[in-house]
Amino acid sequence: MTTTLEPRRTASPRTRPAARRRRIDWGMTGRITVLVITAVFVIGPVLWTLSTSLRLPSEAFSLPPSFLPLHPDFTSYAQVFQQLNMALLVLNSALVTGIVALGQMGTAALAGYAFAQLEFKGKKALFSVILATMMVPLQVTIVPVFLLIRGMGLSDTLLALILPALPTAFGTFLMRQYFLGLPPDLAEAAAIDGATPWRTFRSVYAPLAMPGLAIVGILAFNYHWNEFFRPLILTISEQNFTLPLGLVSLQGNMGTGSISVVLAGVILSMIPAFIVFIFGQRTLRTGLTSGLGK
Amino acid sequence: MKHQRWLPWVFLAPTALGMGLFTLIPIVASIVLAFFQWDIITPPKFVGFANFATVATDSTVQVSFLNTIVFVIVAVALQLGISLGLAVLLTEKLPNWLRSFFRSAFFFPLVLSAASVSVFMKYLFNEKFGVVNWLLSLINVPAVPWLTSPAGSAVVIILVYVWQNFGFSFLLFLGGLASIPTETYEAASLDGATGWRKLVQITLPLLSPTTLVASVMAIISALQVFDQPYVLTGGGPGDSTRSAVMVIFETAFQRLEFGQGAALGVILTIIIMLITALQFRLSKRFVFYQ
Numbered sequence: 001m002t003t004t005l006e007p008r009r010t011a012s013p014r015t016r017p018a019a020r021r022r023r024i025d026w027g028m029t030g031r032i033t034v035l036v037i038t039a040v041f042v043i044g045p046v047l048w049t050l051s052t053s054l055r056l057p058s059e060a061f062s063l064p065p066s067f068l069p070l071h072p073d074f075t076s077y078a079q080v081f082q083q084l085n086m087a088l089l090v091l092n093s094a095l096v097t098g099i100v101a102l103g104q105m106g107t108a109a110l111a112g113y114a115f116a117q118l119e120f121k122g123k124k125a126l127f128s129v130i131l132a133t134m135m136v137p138l139q140v141t142i143v144p145v146f147l148l149i150r151g152m153g154l155s156d157t158l159l160a161l162i163l164p165a166l167p168t169a170f171g172t173f174l175m176r177q178y179f180l181g182l183p184p185d186l187a188e189a190a191a192i193d194g195a196t197p198w199r200t201f202r203s204v205y206a207p208l209a210m211p212g213l214a215i216v217g218i219l220a221f222n223y224h225w226n227e228f229f230r231p232l233i234l235t236i237s238e239q240n241f242t243l244p245l246g247l248v249s250l251q252g253n254m255g256t257g258s259i260s261v262v263l264a265g266v267i268l269s270m271i272p273a274f275i276v277f278i279f280g281q282r283t284l285r286t287g288l289t290s291g292l293g294k
Numbered sequence: 295m296k297h298q299r300w301l302p303w304v305f306l307a308p309t310a311l312g313m314g315l316f317t318l319i320p321i322v323a324s325i326v327l328a329f330f331q332w333d334i335i336t337p338p339k340f341v342g343f344a345n346f347a348t349v350a351t352d353s354t355v356q357v358s359f360l361n362t363i364v365f366v367i368v369a370v371a372l373q374l375g376i377s378l379g380l381a382v383l384l385t386e387k388l389p390n391w392l393r394s395f396f397r398s399a400f401f402f403p404l405v406l407s408a409a410s411v412s413v414f415m416k417y418l419f420n421e422k423f424g425v426v427n428w429l430l431s432l433i434n435v436p437a438v439p440w441l442t443s444p445a446g447s448a449v450v451i452i453l454v455y456v457w458q459n460f461g462f463s464f465l466l467f468l469g470g471l472a473s474i475p476t477e478t479y480e481a482a483s484l485d486g487a488t489g490w491r492k493l494v495q496i497t498l499p500l501l502s503p504t505t506l507v508a509s510v511m512a513i514i515s516a517l518q519v520f521d522q523p524y525v526l527t528g529g530g531p532g533d534s535t536r537s538a539v540m541v542i543f544e545t546a547f548q549r550l551e552f553g554q555g556a557a558l559g560v561i562l563t564i565i566i567m568l569i570t571a572l573q574f575r576l577s578k579r580f581v582f583y584q
Contacts, residue, residue: 027489031383032392038380039399042457046402048425049414107308114305118297130309133317137518137566139539140559143327143546144320147334167312197297201305226407228521229539233547244409248525251413259417266410273405281398284405289465 046270053077053263076264080250083261086268088239089246093225093269096161096242101220103166105213111167112175112209113201117184127176134169138229146233160234161242165224171216174290178212179205215287218280225272243269328557333550345557355558357533358541359565361448365537366516369452369459373512374505377460381467382497401465403458412525415454416441419526444534447527451535455522459515463508470504471497502581510573517566538562 054072080086114120115127149160182205190200206213231245241249247269251262276284303310328345332338349355377400384396403411418424419440427437440446474497482492498505520539523529529536542562546555 028388032388035380035383035392035396038376039396042399042403042461045415045418045457046406048418052417107312110305110307111309114302118302118305120299120302123302126306126310129318130313133313135567135570136317136321137514137559137563139518139542140324140556140563141317141320143552143556143559144323145316146547147323147552148315148320164312164316167309167316169313169317172309197301222405226405226409228407228409228524229543233543244407247413248409251416251525263414263417266414269410270406273407277398277402277405281401285401285465288404288462289469 049263050267052260053267055260076258076260077268079258079261080265080268084246084250084265085238086246086265089241089243090268092158092240093243094272096158097221097224099162100165100224101217103162104168104171104220105217107167108171108175108216109206109209109213110201111172112177112212113179113205115172115176116179117182117187117205130169130172134173142230142233149234155234156236156240158235158240161224161231165220165230168216168220171220174216174287175209175212177290178209182208211283214280214283215290218276218283219287222273222276222284324556324559327553328560330553332552334552338553341553345554346561348554348557349561354533354536355541358529358536359538359561361534361536362517362519362538365448365452365455365519366513369455369516369519370509370512372452372456373460373463373516374509376456377462377464377508378467378501378505380460381464381471382493384468385471397465397468400461402461404461406458408458408521409525411458412454412522415450415457416526419450441527442531444531447531447535451519451522451526454526455516455519459512463512466504466508466511467501470501474500499582502577503583506573506577506581510570513569513573514566517562517569 053076054074056073056075111130115123145164146155149155149164154160154163186204187200190204195203226244227242228244228248231242235241235245238246238249243265247262247265250265251259327338329340329342330338331341331345349359380396380400384393388396419426421427421437421439421442424440426440427435430438438446440450478496478500479492482496487495518539519537520543523535523537523540524543527535529540538558539562542555542558545551545558
């Protein structure tokens, strides 16, 4: 009896959880404060850009700045279409990004399937070579790629951006993982039913690997919609520019004169990325972190 | 599955041909080209190791590579520190909607283009009209010449880079933290371990495989920094923010010294490979696998 009474007196069930709850609350408040401040630093610049793009070009530099444009003004959005061939930039970016994304899904599905479900000589060696190319930075291949594209008569075309981007080491790796997870018996069953190898792939395996294909597609979209280095080198005339390149050159040409026009272009160029962010965030997150670590 | 011997090669053809043509041949070509002097117009001239030797003589090249190393050290330390700290803060008991809000917010910059981000950041950091200096003036800080002084430019490039990239390591750390079994913490609590001790003695060691992956990826990507300095400062003032990739770009595509550009690309690749190898070497001592 005494042994059970003693601890109850020192640690009364009434006071202890209450004290602990209060302490956790303080920790929680500090924690949330740090997270909120960080979130403001992350989202703030984008919101500021949005708000500036909605101000009159002449007011873009007025200080103290008004944080909320009280009278949203879309002059800058109209002007970006006049001063910059915005429609063409969007079309170029959409063509390059769309074709590359679909193309990578195709090449990665085919190669990944071969590595996972088919037998051939030199499979391991070839797969290692493909994995190794992931380690090679773009900068070491870009000079010969530029010369090659020039030799093929493709310099300053959208094909110069598309063709070299069609094969994907990471996508192949990802799709191989996906196809390895599917049972090989499916192919035997399909073969017994008289399906050709192509039909087996097309109608049995590929549909089952759609989640993996979505990752490959969305990663390719995110990368190529935003890429700057290759378009800067491989395109020359403005009619072949993609969005990021067009916006940077617009800023260069206009100085700081009507920055809100440039920012309107920046905001417009973010819309597709934002759509991907809203609807494909989970897929993108999985893709970015897949195949890494354990 | 039984199939014709040529069948796999039909499936492999697009990837194998594409990679052969646009990756493997260019790697070999780059190495060969690095020993030549070539401007496309006049025939290539064999120059031995002269293109590599410029690293020792050309001050712009030296400064740019040094800038890059300093940038990598500071930016990667910031990126990993911030993302690890935030990931630890986020895994503790927070309401689910708050967790996904913060996760989305920190992830958001990853879907933007580094070039476009640099375009609007350049405006935010404008010395006279930028909102950053305006906010600083509220607490009586005199206008900082962000993009016109060497130190200011370096700080802006690092901030803009970390702003956009910390979300990636943050995601990796979140994944790593989620894989640490809660029983480990419960056992430690029973033994009387406090929050700080749990962080140092459980979280960090068990997270070390993730830290290795995150740091390898962060270093590789930071070594290739280009968009931010190209758009924000153009490498200036002087050469103070010129990066290694900028100098490769300028050498090959503006001065049309393709051999020299290829040699610098090869050197950067070797640096990347050496650092990565070194990290995996060191990881044998510091990484703790469960």
